[in-house]
Amino acid sequence: MNDILDPPAERDLPPARAARMRADLHQTLRGRPTRSVRLRLAAATVAVLLAGVGVAATLEGEPGAGGAQVLAMGRAELSGSLLRAARQCLTWTKGGDSSLTLDDLAVAVERGDRAMVLFMSDAGYLTCEVTRQGGGEPSGGSSHERWPRSDWLPGPVQRLLLTSSEPRGGDVAVSGRVSARVHRLVLDHGDGRTTTARISRGAFGLVTHARPVTGRAELVSYDAAGGELDRRPLFRPSDRFDHCYATPSGEVIYGPAGTDCRPAERWTR
Incomplete structure (x- = not known):
């Protein structure tokens, strides 16, 4: 089962609170088109990859701040x-x-x-x-x-x-x-x-x-x-x-x- 909707560090939360958080997340996303969720996840993945490239190539500065x-x-x-x-x-x-x-x-x-x-x-x-x-x-x-x-x-x-x-x-x-x-x-x-x-x-x-x-x-x-x-x-x-x-x-x-x-x-x- 996909656990992407599980709240972070759930094992440290009281069971009742964890259940409420999971229910709230499901309720928030219920009824949204599956495609839009996938697009947002894909965009987040690209952002993470680009951040990784920047860390590997840049010394004491960010790309765009006068050049990597x-x-x-x-x-x-x-x-x-x-x-x-x-x-x-x-x-x-x-x-x-x-x-x-x-x-x-x-x-x-x-x-x-x-x-x-x-x-x-x-x-x-x-x-x-x-x-x-x-x-x-x-x-x-x-x-x-x-x-x-x-x-x-x-x-x-x-x-x-x-x-x-x-x-x-x-x-x-x-x-x-x-x-x-x-x-x-x-x-x-x-x-x-x-x-x-x-x-x-x-x-x-x-x-x-x-x-x-x-x-x-x-x-x-x-x-x-x-x-x-x-x-x-x-x-x-x-x-x-x-x-x-x-x-x-x-x-x-x-x-x-x-x-x-x-x-x-x-x-x-």
Whole structure:
């Protein structure tokens, strides 16, 4: 028997009250055409399915609020539009010294007509911002750089790309590399709120929307036990450090020598 008309949590109601509720529901629907009931149920099903799609595709925002935001970690997760943006990025650098391919894609972020992609290899990285409005020709820019030493990081975290909707604030998209010690990476907005980054194969990415950050924002990394590993200002230039970072042999990889050197950490993919 179809139990769609049973009141919710009926087992917790007194039997007499449950019976009255069931009778009221039947009385309300009695005499209505069966077709109209089926149409309403079908519409409700479609609404649930659409809500499920929105949850899967949207990060910290709803579709229509400036465009759905999608974060992909690797080629296998790319949407059609992100795939086009990634290919455009590679096209812009074709003929240069970049040997990166789609298989090297680490992080891709999309919101509306704007996409950011980051490729990483053992040799270096390539990042692009691609905007395609109204089906016209894409615009944007790209940059690529070789690692000073591809297998070492300046501590547990290295930020590679930061875009923001305002100078030193607003909504941001951030990506970069992390060492194997980093179990969790959080963006502290500087006002008590946080956004957790997604980590995959030594890369991380995060996007904020309708949750602006302040100039005091920091990237904070944690180990598997929940202990804090590192805390560094988000808006500080990525090549500026308070300390130098050196390998176990004493070779300085990042920062000026003699500035209270700390251990560089290995990067694995």
